Amino acid sequence: MAAPRLVVSRIHPRPVMRWSHCFVPTLKEVPADAEIVSHQLLLRAGLVRKLAGGLYTFLPLGVRVLRKVEAIVREEMNRAGALEVLMPALQPPEIWQASGRYETARDVLFKLKDSAGREWVLSPTAEEVITTIAAAELNSYRQLPVNFYQIGIKFRDEIRPRFGLMRAKEFYMKDAYSFDATDEGAMASYRKMYDAYNRIFARCGIQAFPVEADTGVIGGNYSHEFMVPAVTGENDVVYCETGGYAANIEKATSRGSVVPTPKGRTGEAPESFATPGVVTIEALTAAPYSVPAHAQIKTLVYVADSKTILILLRGDDQLNEAKLMARTGAVQVRAATADECQAALGARPGSLGAVARVPATIKVYADEQLRGAQGMTTGANEDGFHLRHVEIERDIRVDQWADFRTVKAGEADVATGEPLKIRRAIEVGHVFKLGTKYSEKLNATFLAENGQRHPCVMGCYGIGVTRTVQAIIEQCHDKDGIIWPTSVAPFEVCLTPLNVAEGAPTRVLAESIYAELTAAGIEVILDDRDERPGVKFKDSELVGFPLRLNLGEKSLAKGEVELKPRGQVVQMIPVAEASARIIAWVQAERARIRQSAGVA
RNA sequence: CGGGACGUAGCUCAGCCUGGUAGAGCACUUGGUUUGGGACCAAGACGUCGCAGGUUCGAAUCCUGUCGUCCCGACCA
Numbered sequence: 007m008a009a010p011r012l013v014v015s016r017i018h019p020r021p022v023m024r025w026s027h028c029f030v031p032t033l034k035e036v037p038a039d040a041e042i043v044s045h046q047l048l049l050r051a052g053l054v055r056k057l058a059g060g061l062y063t064f065l066p067l068g069v070r071v072l073r074k075v076e077a078i079v080r081e082e083m084n085r086a087g088a089l090e091v092l093m094p095a096l097q098p099p100e101i102w103q104a105s106g107r108y109e110t111a112r113d114v115l116f117k118l119k120d121s122a123g124r125e126w127v128l129s130p131t132a133e134e135v136i137t138t139i140a141a142a143e144l145n146s147y148r149q150l151p152v153n154f155y156q157i158g159i160k161f162r163d164e165i166r167p168r169f170g171l172m173r174a175k176e177f178y179m180k181d182a183y184s185f186d187a188t189d190e191g192a193m194a195s196y197r198k199m200y201d202a203y204n205r206i207f208a209r210c211g212i213q214a215f216p217v218e219a220d221t222g223v224i225g226g227n228y229s230h231e232f233m234v235p236a237v238t239g240e241n242d243v244v245y246c247e248t249g250g251y252a253a254n255i256e257k258a259t260s261r262g263s264v265v266p267t268p269k270g271r272t273g274e275a276p277e278s279f280a281t282p283g284v285v286t287i288e289a290l291t292a293a294p295y296s297v298p299a300h301a302q303i304k305t306l307v308y309v310a311d312s313k314t315i316l317i318l319l320r321g322d323d324q325l326n327e328a329k330l331m332a333r334t335g336a337v338q339v340r341a342a343t344a345d346e347c348q349a350a351l352g353a354r355p356g357s358l359g360a361v362a363r364v365p366a367t368i369k370v371y372a373d374e375q376l377r378g379a380q381g382m383t384t385g386a387n388e389d390g391f392h393l394r395h396v397e398i399e400r401d402i403r404v405d406q407w408a409d410f411r412t413v414k415a416g417e418a419d420v421a422t423g424e425p426l427k428i429r430r431a432i433e434v435g436h437v438f439k440l441g442t443k444y445s446e447k448l449n450a451t452f453l454a455e456n457g458q459r460h461p462c463v464m465g466c467y468g469i470g471v472t473r474t475v476q477a478i479i480e481q482c483h484d485k486d487g488i489i490w491p492t493s494v495a496p497f498e499v500c501l502t503p504l505n506v507a508e509g510a511p512t513r514v515l516a517e518s519i520y521a522e523l524t525a526a527g528i529e530v531i532l533d534d535r536d537e538r539p540g541v542k543f544k545d546s547e548l549v550g551f552p553l554r555l556n557l558g559e560k561s562l563a564k565g566e567v568e569l570k571p572r573g574q575v576v577q578m579i580p581v582a583e584a585s586a587r588i589i590a591w592v593q594a595e596r597a598r599i600r601q602s603a604g605v606a
Numbered sequence: 607c608g609g610g611a612c613g614u615a616g617c618u619c620a621g622c623c624u625g626g627u628a629g630a631g632c633a634c635u636u637g638g639u640u641u642g643g644g645a646c647c648a649a650g651a652c653g654u655c656g657c658a659g660g661u662u663c664g665a666a667u668c669c670u671g672u673c674g675u676c677c678c679g680a681c682c683a
Contacts, residue, residue, distance in 0.1 A: 168677085286682085355683030
């Protein structure tokens with residue numbers, strides 16, 4: 007018997023990307039798990055699959071998109087002068103204790119133990135690690151400024167993962183950290199990142215606009231979030247169309263309520279009146295009391311870092327907890343329980359007030375909207391009774407006035423006086439000026455020109471790469487599927503011969519056009535599946551390739567092929583021009599996007 | 607952490623109320639017919655009905671617990 011002949015296949019340097027070999031498990035039906043359209047399309051287009059709540063596997067096409075976004079981020083970070091590093095995701099808890107975030111971030115921090123019983127944390131960000139590096143390695147002002155970044159997997163113990171990649175337990179993120187010798191230097195570093203972020207999102211083909219943001223538990227004093235407008239977003243953005251003001255609702259301010267606060271002096275003393283069963287602002291506005299909400303004082307009992315405090319707001323205003331934390335410096339705040347209210351003021355929620363029986367140990371905060379308020383009605387600190395004729399500055403001990411209220415749509419912009427609008431948005435990026443919070447705690451100091459030792463002035467800058475992928479889908483889709491911007495599409499062109507038989511003219515032509523496009527640097531997928539045309543058309547539109555070329559025998563007989571930009575009408579073009587037209591189309595799209603980002 | 611809903615084939619779901627040993631469509635395999643917008647015919651394969659207890663002669667179905675998934679809430683006194 008003859009020995010079997012060993013056939014060694016030649017490895018092609020760049021094998022033809024055929025749909026049949028690409029693993030694109032598209033779904034006709036909407037997965038039951040997915041609520042929002044971008045999440046549905048991620049699954050339906052075969053980009054990701056769920057492993058468990060908040061944990062996703064990226065499939066080949068999904069990885070291609072992720073890598074494209076990542077490449078844009080990396081290019082622009084490099085352009086901005088940042089230096090790429092790679093830090094461990096597994097980190098010792100000691101540095102988290104040193105920064106204080108072992109406590110303040112404990113709700114989102116994954117912890118685990120190794121076989122020796124030693125504890126570790128999984129990194130949600132890396133301020134502690136990079137500051138440790140800075141403490142050891144940055145010794146002189148001559149080494150500053152410097153900006154380190156990394157791109158990798160981060161972990162957050164989300165209490166409620168949702169919306170696919172939007173809020174996940176594990177996600178892909180770019181995080182950067184700048185170190186400067188001076189405050190002005192830090193502002194310049196911040197500005198560089200701010201500009202880079204604008205370029206990054208423009209190059210991803212989405213509209214993301216910067217808004218003023220609260221800094222939250224991470225600390226610092228100057229911050230912007232980059233927001234993608236979307237009804238499915240988890241943030242409310244307040245903005246003024248004419249003046250350009252835009253802020254996260256946690257931070258936003260206005261000239262105040264459109265309904266003026268009552269200030270007519272009555273001269274009458276506070277008077278108790280019976281309000282049996284009335285425990286809401288709403289109930290007191292009804293007959294027989296008929297006290298409008300804006301003439302009521304809402305008294306909130308809060309526990310801020312285990313201290314009981316009172317916050318007074320106008321009855322029609324909402325407390326903004328982010329502002330409460332910012333104004334009081336508290337790290338954790340929560341509403342007091344009914345029992346705690348009883349203990350503090352002697353009454354149940356619904357009858358609380360600050361006029362009487364407020365122990366001196368309880369600090370009283372009041373919202374600016376209440377300044378000068380007279381003729382107000384508030385709880386009497388006696389169940390079933392309220393007080394009328396209250397003048398806040400005469401009758402209530404206010405320890406601190408500040409802005410604690412949540413801005414409402416229609417209120418006047420501070421700068422222009424124009425009415426503010428509110429819309430939902432997805433946060434895809436965040437830039438902070440951190441100051442010296444971490445450098446002081448972790449001893450990242452340098453020797454200045456004058457020989458003095460100073461803590462580095464830091465900034466930190468994040469982009470949710472996986473979340474950005476989903477935000478792109480949320481903004482770029484129609485009823486048929488995704489419409490990828492060319493810059494992030496898994497492939498730029500989908501070649502679709504309708505007859506794929508070996509030697510069929512459509513197949514032969516598709517292969518030769520594939521070679522020409524690939525040689526010109528275009529990213530092409532060849533749909534070689536022996537499927538009916540409808541299946542191939544639906545799939546390519548679901549996945550969302552920016553440009554498709556249909557090669558059918560009927561039009562080919564007339565010397566034509568069909569150019570189908572995603573979301574636009576078909577154009578018939580001569581066969582001989584096909585490759586050149588496609589190359590021109592793709593290059594024009596690439597250039598258009600780069601120009602819009604100002605990096606042409 | 608509180609509330610709600612749901613866990614049945616790879617996917618979307620029916621069956622559960624009224625207990626009697628599991629179904630449809632899509633997808634998959636084989637053969638045939640089709641071939642420009644998610645084809646048709648025939649045959650086939652695919653299930654510890656989330657898991658664990660309990661009730662019962664008998665449980666996908668009723669009860670208890672548990673795990674998982676999704677949604678709402680965790681400011682509105």
